[in-house]
Amino acid sequence: MTALYVLDVPENTSVAKVAGEDETVTVNKIGPYFEITADGPIVVDRRATGCRHAVWYSCVAGVAGGHITQHDKNALRVEPA
Amino acid sequence: MxxxxxxxxxxxxxxxxxxxxxxxxxxxxxxxxxxxxxxxxxxxxxxxxxxxxxxxxxxxxxxxxxxxxxxxxxxxxxxxxxxxxxxxxxxxxxxxxxxxxxxxxxxxxxxxxxxxxxxxxxxxxxxxxxxxxxxxxxxxxxxxxxxxxxxxxxMRPVTPQEDLDANLTIDALLDVVGAPEPTFGKLLARKAELIVERAAAWDEAQV
Missing domain, CATH: 3.10.180.10 (2,3-Dihydroxybiphenyl 1,2-Dioxygenase, domain 1)
Structure with a gap:
């Protein structure tokens, strides 16, 4: 199980929303963070989020049970360890 | 302290x-x-x-x-x-x-x-x-x-959860730089642990 944590602030809500559109991905809240979990990879399309550069590259608060294999202008991809 | x-x-x-x-x-x-x-x-x-x-x-x-x-x-x-x-x-x-x-x-x-x-x-x-x-x-x-x-x-006021997040970042950073070969990936892993430990309790204390 991979978990991606994203702080719930206005700039980041689209990241959790886009991540949750994949039916293999579950989005919950833990305190003020989105907890985005999946058994397989978590992939977020950057353009679908509408995040500008600075928001996109600073939206990840934490990663558990996996690691980031892509974080560029196209996508954020977290894969199981 | x-x-x-x-x-x-x-x-x-x-x-x-x-x-x-x-x-x-x-x-x-x-x-x-x-x-x-x-x-x-x-x-x-x-x-x-x-x-x-x-x-x-x-x-x-x-x-x-x-x-x-x-x-x-x-x-x-x-x-x-x-x-x-x-x-x-x-x-x-x-x-x-x-x-x-x-x-x-x-x-x-x-x-x-x-x-x-x-x-x-x-x-x-x-x-x-x-x-x-x-x-x-x-x-x-x-x-x-x-x-x-x-x-x-x-562009907007700072929210209280950003103060929590900043403090979790710093605590994770101190842990990671106190160990050999600090990396951004290690910081995100340590910060995930701190979120699980503290974020829910912080939320409850805000009420």
Whole structure:
């Protein structure tokens, strides 16, 4: 199980929303963070989020049970360890 | 650790050397409109080899001040083409590092940010970049001494959860840099642990 944590602030809500559109991905809240979990990879399309550069590259608060294999202008991809 | 009472009241002054007092006064007083609020004319300063100098201050708002030292007869202290008059850098130093040290001056809103943009753009020190960061928008230029100066406004108020997040980041950072070979990936893994440990309890304490 991979978990991606994203702080719930206005700039980041689209990241959790886009991540949750994949039916293999579950989005919950833990305190003020989105907890985005999946058994397989978590992939977020950057353009679908509408995040500008600075928001996109600073939206990840934490990663558990996996690691980031892509974080560029196209996508954020977290894969199981 | 006992809570330490937070008693300080912002920046009294931040001081920088200058070899171009005329340009410095034009930039800060005449272009930006920062009042001259204090100056000291000093004949030396203790040691025999200390030059005579003028120490002059501009108000940067909130009664905070930026100050300069002009030393009579002092030659530039380095000959690098990059950096500022205090610190010069060779071509081997990456640009992000050269730009990392700067002074950011706060303004209330976008109207005020754009007002300072107009003042700079009408001068010989036009704005070099205007950027929306995560939650702030900033303009940048370099003053006549090569010091990077930023004006910035908040795009929204800071939320309480951002303070929590900042503290979790710092605690994770201290853990990671206290162990061998710190990486960003290790920080995100440690921060995930701290979120699981503390975030729910923090939320409940906010009510």
């Amino acid at each position: 006992a809570e330490l009472e937070h008693k300080v009241r912002g920046v009294d002054h931040a001081a920088f050397p200058t070899f171009d007092p005329a340009g410095t006064v034009r930039f800060y007083r005449d272009v930006l409109g920062f009042p001259v609020v204090h100056s000291i004319c000093a004949a030396g300063w203790g040691p025999e080899d200390h030059p005579d100098f003028i120490h002059f201050f501009f108000d940067i708002g909130n009664d905070d001040r930026i100050a300069f030292f002009y030393y009579f007869g002092l030659e530039p202290q380095h000959s690098h083409g990059r950096g500022d008059v205090y610190a010069g850098f060779g071509p081997e130093v990456p640009e992000f590092f050269v730009r990392s040290r700067h002074l950011a001056i706060h303004v209330d809103d976008q109207d005020d940010l754009l007002e300072y943009r107009r003042r700079l753009d009408d001068s010989q020190w036009p704005v070099e970049m205007q950027i929306q960061h995560e939650t702030i928008e900033s303009i940048y230029t370099h003053d006549p001494n090569g010091y990077m100066v930023e004006f910035t406004r908040a």
